[in-house]
Amino acid sequence: MRVVMFGYQTWGHRTLEALVKSRHDVCLVVTHPASDHVYESIWDDSVEDYAREEGIEVFLAKQPSRELADRIVNLAPDVMVANNWRTRLPQELFSIPRLGTVNLHDSLLPEFTGFSPVIWSLISGASRTGLTAHLMDDELDTGAILVQRSVAITPQSTGTSLVYDTLDLVPEVLEQALDGLEYGTARPVPQDLTKRTFFHKRSDRDGVVDWNWPAADIERFIRALSDPYPNAYTYFRGEKLRLISAHVSRCRYGGTPGRVFIEEDGGMVIVAGADAYRGRSHGLVLDVVRTEDGVDHRAMDFFGRGGGYLTAEP
Template sequence: MFGYQTWGHRTLQALLKSRHEVCLVVTHPASDHVYESIWADSVEDLARSEGIETYLAKRPTDDLIQRVKALAPDVMVANNWRTRLPEELFTIPRLGTLNLHDSLLPQFTGFSPVVWALISGASHTGLTAHLMDAELDTGDILVQRAVEITPTSTGTSLVLATLDLIAEVLEEALDQLEFGTAKPVPQDLSARTFFHKRSDRDSVVDWTWPAADIERFIRALSDPFPNAYTYFRGERLRLIKAHVSRCMYGGTPGRVFIEEDGGMVIVAGADAYRGRSPGIVLDVVRTDDGVDHDAMAYFGHGGGYLTSRP
C-alpha cells in the first residue's frame, strides 16, 4: 500500500480489517506543508504498530522498485500518494495498482479535490477507485460513490463524508479484481478538470466574485483548513462564518457597508456598481491572534474596504 495522511491511514485501517495480507506499506515522511500537516493521521505509526514492513520515501526509488518486485504482490493500493508512481512500479502487481481519489473522476483530477469541488459550485463530490495508468488520476474506473454538496456543506464535512466511503469502495474494488468480475470503465478525458495544489495565495478572497461564490469559498475553507482571508486596515482577517444578504447592495466590491441581520454587509460582485447584486454578510471573523469576533463588534460601523493585500 502507498498512502499518506488521514486518507492513507483510513485505507490501511480498511485493509487491516479485510481478509487481505498487507506485505509492505510505503508512505511519506512527516511534512510541515500546511495542507500536509492537517488531516495528518500517521500511516507510518499504524503500519509499524501492526508489525508491517514500512518504507519512507518522498518519491519512488530504484531500491523501492526492487523491493516491490521481490515481494511480487497481487495488487497495490494507493491513496493520497503525493508524487507520481512510475509505470515500472505500478505495473508490477499481477492485478495492477488500484488508486483511490476523492472526487467523481474525471472531474477534479489532481489536488485538494473536495475543497475545489465546493469552491467551484459542483453539486456532488465523492470517491473513485480506478486502475492506475501513466497519467495522473486518468485510469479506468472500477467503483464510484457520490456525496451530495448541500447549501450547508463545508470542506470539513465533505472530507469526513468521503473518508467514510473508503472501506466500502476499497472492498468492492478489491473483490472485483480478486474474483475477475471487474468491468473497468474508461474515463471521458474530454470532461476532465485538473486542479493544482493549494497554497496560501489560494485562500485570499476576491470581492469581485458574486456573494454566493464567496460564501461557498468561506465554507470550503472551514477549520482545520487554512481559512479564507482578507485584509482590513492592514490587519489580516480570517472569515469563519458568513451568509448572502437579503437585500441588494451597490458600490465598490470590498466596501464595509452596513449591518444586516446582525452581521456586517460587504459589497461584492464585479457588477456591484449597478446595485443589482446581494452582498456577503460577515457573521464571525478571526484575527491573527486566533480569537474569533462577532463581525459587527469587530467593525463597529461601516466604512473602509476589505482588500487582498495589507
C-alpha cells in the first residue's frame, strides 16, 4: 500500500523504521521541525533525517496546511499512519486516504487518552500499559480500535523502561493494523468512552512531590520521572533537590509529612501520608538525591542526620 506517515521524535522514528522494513511504499513523511522544548528534546531520534537517508520526501510543518492537504491528495495514499504528531489533524486531512488514518497511541485506550500516557499510567498505579492502533476520528484518541497489545507495569518499572517496552510493540501492532485494513479483515471496535481517562500535558509543576501522598505513591512517582525525564523534586532549606531513587520504609513513622526523620536501611526516612499524624503510615526512604549542580548524593551523606522538612516551595 501507499502510505503517508505523520510522526515526530523517537516514536515517529520507530514507526517509520517499521514502515521502511515492511512491504509498503512510504511516499511522504510529515514531521515537525526540531525543537529545544524540554520534553521534545529527550526522545529526539530525527524522523526527518531518517526519511531523507531513505530517499523519502519530507514535509516539515508545525501544523497541517492547505498546501499539505493538496500534496497528500495528489499522492493518493491508501492509508496514513500517525505516531506522536503534536497537533490536531482535521477531518478533511485524515479522511483523504481510502482506508483512513491509523494513529498509534502508547496506552490501553480508552484509558490514558492525551499526553505523556506512559508516565501517567505509572504514576496512577495502573498494572499494565501498552500500545493501541486506532482509526483517527474528530476527537483526540477516541477512534475505533484496530489492534491493542499490553505490557506489565512491575515494581521495578520506570517511565523510561516502559517507553522502551511500548516502542518495541510498534512493528507488530502496526503490521497487524495495516494487514487488517489492506485485506479487509479488520474489525474496528468502538471505544467505550465512559471508561475514558484524559490526561493533560506535563509541565515543571507536575514534578513536585506532595508529601501528603502515601509513600508508595511517591516512590512510584519517582520511578515514573526517571532519567532522562525531568525528575521528581522537592525543596530542602531553600535548595531544589531531585529525587533519583527511593523505597518504602519497613517501619511506620508518625509526625508531619515532609519531615526529614531518621536512617533506615542506609537511607533517610521522610515522613509521608496525609494521616501520618496517626502513626500508621510507612515513610519514604530516600536513597539518592541530586543537587542543582547535577551531582548525585547518597541521601544519608546529603542530609547527615534527621531534621528539617522537605517542601513544595523554596
